Amino acid sequence: MTSVAEQTSRGRTDAASRAGGAPRRAAGWARRAPLLPALIFMIVVTQLPFVATLVISFMDWNAYYPDERGFAGVDNFRRVFTDINMREAVWTTILLTAGVVLISLLLGLGIALLLDRKFRGRGAVRTMMIAPFLVVPVAAALLWKHALYNPEYGLFNGALTGVWNLFGADRPPQPDWISTMPLWAVIFALVWQWTPFMMLILLAGLQGRPLDVVEAARIDGANTWQIFRTMTLPHLRQYLELGALLGSIYIVQNFDAVFTITSGGLGTANLPYTIYTIFYNAHDYGRASAAAVVVVIGTIIIATFALRTVSSLFKQEPGR
């Protein structure tokens, strides 16, 4: 990260900062001044609470037993690492995030390719595709849980009944979607919301593709698959990475869908939900903080790799 910073910021230093002495320092502060409010605000609101979390993670602190507050050493961490629920939550988070990001990325790619052609009603289809992303996440989760998945009157089982009736068959299958496949139920609801996001980013990428080169390749006899594999896909690579990165940032943190659709039951409790319950329901502040610290450290390790991807995305951008 630093090496990228040094590469790109070289040559951006102004003549004023080379002058030296007091005027140089003043010029430096004049430059920094507009940045400071935002920077200080971010440090106070996001970093200070984390320091507090770190402190509390070494404390024995449960709101139900206020008299027993004190230093706990690494007890909380020991409990976090031996807690089977935490380990399952890590696994659930990985499955949920990877599942949603991969499926919505693939679907989004397919749909972006379909929409990257001129046809009647293209604008209308694009608008229809965006709609899921504009439904408030809690509302979407409630909609999927009650209006679609419900085994008695949900749309899915209703449609099954309708189709069975149409062919004169009786006793249509009426699965209880959420209890038979809880994690997939959450994943599908999220894929429905995030596919439009991926589609929009990939469509923008497709439309920035140099068309004359594609046309030249077609005239030279390249077929559609060859063009896709050797030209479109490499061009889309950075957009795919961007979609995957941003999607992961948001879906790793997902709380709404898990909270609403399954209430974290049936093996769908991800890390945000699990920590929320330790804190909000069990009121075990020490353990919740330790869990949060562990998650933050894990995130930092993963994010270091992810940030490298972003910085490579912005490397081509000319500095000035």
Place this chain on the structure above:
Amino acid sequence: MSVTETGPVTATRGERGERIHHRRDRAGVWFSLLAWVVGILFVLPVLWMVLTSLHSEADAATNPPSVFAPVTLEGYREFFTAGASPWPPLLNSLTASIVSTALVLLLSIPAAYALSIRAVKRWTDVLFFFLSTKMLPVVAGLLPIYLFAQNTGLLDNIWLLILFYTSMNLPIAVWMMRSFLSEVPVEMLEAAAVDGAGLGRIMRAVIAPVVMPGIAATALICFIFSWNELLFARVLTATVAETAPVFLTSFVTSQGLFLAQLCAAAFVVSLPVLVAGFAAQDKLVQGLSLGSVK
């Protein structure tokens, strides 16, 4: 000589080209049809939500679904009049979203200026610091903020939520605004400075025209994310500062038939985002990609 040689060749090329065209047209029709089918499948749950919200409770919960049941506004009437009024939460959400968006713009635009047009040293480090705060799990900061609010009496206070939403959206806004500000042509800035234009004039004449669409995109995204937020609103608010998403979760009581009312509620709460998002579709893409897709 050359004419007789090239003549037939061009003819066959033309034929082959046409044949390929025909085949591509036929495939094209199928692809267009597929695009329509996929689009309808994706919008179907939203349409179903709207349709169900317009049915009576009895018609909403049938199996198979009664698509052509008579339309009624019963669900909406129930939502607005029966039980707790949804207006205070809706107004709270509106306040929190608008005020935090304004604060975000106020903080992010100068910051983005110091990261692009007159960049500080190590500006990429600063930029990545902002992004890295987005990657930290929000639950990690939840507990101390809750304890802080409890001790200062700020629990169930909309201003605490506004402060948090500002910090939640500030990194996104800084990234977006930076990417838009880097599009301002430096030559024009320098020319304006040489002509003796002051900072205010440069802002208005050179920077604003390029950046206004970017500000709109940033505001749209910040508004949507603040409006949608559930976890912090749920923990930090109770009856006074409750927001619309929190109201929605507490509204669900699994007793009896409630589907039409639920769909009406979900639609009402989603309406501001749906309207804003449809009105500014292209801004949505710019915003979601942090300004890297123009």
